[in-house]
Amino acid sequence: MSIKAYKQTLLEALYAPYKRCMQCPLGNQGRTHVVFGSGSADARLMFVGEGPGRDEDAQGEPFVGRSGQLLNKLFEAMGINREEVFISNIVKCRPPNNRKPTPIEMSICKKLLLEKQIKIIRPRVLCTLGSSALEGLLDRPVKITAERGIAISYKDTPVIPTYHPAYVLRNPPALQHLAKDIQTAFEISQFDDQLPE
Numbered sequence: 333m334s335i336k337a338y339k340q341t342l343l344e345a346l347y348a349p350y351k352r353c354m355q356c357p358l359g360n361q362g363r364t365h366v367v368f369g370s371g372s373a374d375a376r377l378m379f380v381g382e383g384p385g386r387d388e389d390a391q392g393e394p395f396v397g398r399s400g401q402l403l404n405k406l407f408e409a410m411g412i413n414r415e416e417v418f419i420s421n422i423v424k425c426r427p428p429n430n431r432k433p434t435p436i437e438m439s440i441c442k443k444l445l446l447e448k449q450i451k452i453i454r455p456r457v458l459c460t461l462g463s464s465a466l467e468g469l470l471d472r473p474v475k476i477t478a479e480r481g482i483a484i485s486y487k488d489t490p491v492i493p494t495y496h497p498a499y500v501l502r503n504p505p506a507l508q509h510l511a512k513d514i515q516t517a518f519e520i521s522q523f524d525d526q527l528p529e
């Protein structure tokens with residue numbers, strides 16, 4: 333069995349008990365699917381967004397609506413294969429009316445699923461999309477305009493924070509920053525383990 337297949341088995345075992353999860357308030361607020369994430373179980377680069385929207389909730393896949401289409405366009409322009417990265421969210425269930433997840437919802441879901449996904453996948457780089465994703469990851473308030481593009485560390489994994497694609501759709505001048513940050517995260521994820529002698 334390949335490492336990737338082994339990690340996929342671990343991810344499926346992780347998800348199995350939570351397909352109808354009710355561990356936080358989002359479990360009974362109208363979600364259709366628990367949207368765990370998609371992509372390679374052995375990804376070098378992992379994206380973390382805020383939570384599923386209407387399209388994601390309906391299809392059970394992350395970033396399939398307009399934000400996902402923007403991500404796909406950026407990936408294509410940069411030569412990033414979406415199948416080779418992993419895309420997930422801080423909370424796996426859609427908040428009603430697309431409200432921001434509460435700190436308690438983010439904290440519960442992160443401990444239950446995201447932290448374990450990161451442990452299994454062991455990406456070389458995390459790229460957070462939007463302020464909520466970074467707030468949820470770091471458990472502190474964030475001013476994304478000040479923090480985007482500046483590398484930080486989460487449990488020894490480098491993090492490149494950037495804007496959420498939905499914000500960029502509303503504020504087109506921010507597209508250049510989103511593209512630059514994703515490019516930076518991708519380049520770091522491609523570094524070899526060994527530095528040259």
Ligand code: SF4
Pocket residue numbers: 350353354355356357358359360366423424425437440441444
């Ligand atoms: S958001 Fe996470 S913790 Fe809350 S019900 Fe959904 S899967 Fe469970």
